[in-house]
Amino acid sequence: MTAPGETGAARLEVEGLSLSFGGLKALRGVSFSAEPGSITALIGPNGAGKTSMFNCISGFYKPQQGSVRFDGRDVTRMHPPERAGLGFARTFQNIALFRGMTVLDNIKLGRHAHMKTGLLQALAYWGSAQREEMELRAEIERRIIDFLEIDHIRNMPVASLSYGLQKRVELARALAMRPRILLLDEPVAGMNREETEDMARFILDVKEEWGTTILMVEHDMGMVMDISDHVVVLNFGEVIASGLPHEVQADPHVTEAYLGSGDPAALMARLKGEAGGKASAERETREDVA
Numbered sequence: 344m345t346a347p348g349e350t351g352a353a354r355l356e357v358e359g360l361s362l363s364f365g366g367l368k369a370l371r372g373v374s375f376s377a378e379p380g381s382i383t384a385l386i387g388p389n390g391a392g393k394t395s396m397f398n399c400i401s402g403f404y405k406p407q408q409g410s411v412r413f414d415g416r417d418v419t420r421m422h423p424p425e426r427a428g429l430g431f432a433r434t435f436q437n438i439a440l441f442r443g444m445t446v447l448d449n450i451k452l453g454r455h456a457h458m459k460t461g462l463l464q465a466l467a468y469w470g471s472a473q474r475e476e477m478e479l480r481a482e483i484e485r486r487i488i489d490f491l492e493i494d495h496i497r498n499m500p501v502a503s504l505s506y507g508l509q510k511r512v513e514l515a516r517a518l519a520m521r522p523r524i525l526l527l528d529e530p531v532a533g534m535n536r537e538e539t540e541d542m543a544r545f546i547l548d549v550k551e552e553w554g555t556t557i558l559m560v561e562h563d564m565g566m567v568m569d570i571s572d573h574v575v576v577l578n579f580g581e582v583i584a585s586g587l588p589h590e591v592q593a594d595p596h597v598t599e600a601y602l603g604s605g606d607p608a609a610l611m612a613r614l615k616g617e618a619g620g621k622a623s624a625e626r627e628t629r630e631d632v633a
């Protein structure tokens with residue numbers, strides 16, 4: 344069986360993408376690429392178009408103009424399940440797991456997309472279904488659960504876990520899809536510093552051990568600058584800067600977009616404060632609900 348990355352990471356190319364909601368232009372001719380086996384971060388102030396871009400890439404929105412190419416193939420009009428078949432996997436800003444199910448069952452749902460035996464076949468050929476199930480379980484246990492250090496919680500219901508662990512389980516489920524490209528929508532939103540550092544390490548490990556292409560939208564600028572190979576900055580639906588983390592951080596267009604002034608140090612201080620504030624606010628909301 345193949346593990347994440349063994350099918351080969353691939354290049355994502357976005358070319359001249361435009362998306363409007365009625366009269367509102369959310370994306371205006373956006374072009375960038377995510378290189379194989381690297382981490383690309385998509386950043387920008389609120390309302391810049393990051394989520395819209397992410398949804399065009401994962402197939403939830405259809406752009407009016409432009410194209411998304413993956414591994415040289417035009418996927419612009421493909422539905423999300425077709426993209427999953429090509430190796431797209433994503434996580435969501437608000438955790439999308441079955442809370443009453445165990446960690447292991449949630450992870451298996453990701454992997455089932457790739458099982459060869461369908462339900463009818465499984466009924467007719469119980470032997471092969473059972474064999475495949477056992478291979479599947481073994482692979483998940485060996486590769487993903489161990490890799491993400493969630494062995495101790497594998498039989499626990501997701502609802503009983505801390506927020507940081509739930510986010511890790513979501514990453515595990517995406518990895519179980521054997522992604523060639525991993526789309527991470529705010530992977531550390533709402534996390535405390537320790538959980539953020541853990542998640543950042545796991546994302547780096549996915550890249551380094553499996554060579555998966557990773558594209559993430561993230562507001563935590565410290566984390567973005569620490570682990571990204573390439574950063575693309577959107578503002579009002581346009582790319583205003585693109586390059587290595589330190590290049591983007593020092594770009595006056597970026598500081599202008601975030602702050603209305605050109606001081607990179609003030610930008611970092613403000614963004615660190617916002618990320619911390621957002622994390623504690625989200626945590627408080629969750630505790631209120633619980």
Ligand SMILES: Nc1ncnc2c1ncn2[C@@H]1O[C@H](COP(=O)(O)OP(=O)(O)OP(=O)(O)O)[C@@H](O)[C@H]1O
Binds near residue numbers: 388389390391394
């Ligand atoms: N479904 C929608 N219908 C109408 N307008 C939308 C829709 N989704 C996004 N927009 C608008 O498109 C623009 C880009 O929004 P988008 O959510 O992509 O930005 P963002 O960079 O992800 O923002 P944030 O960081 O706040 O999540 C905004 O002006 C937003 O109000």
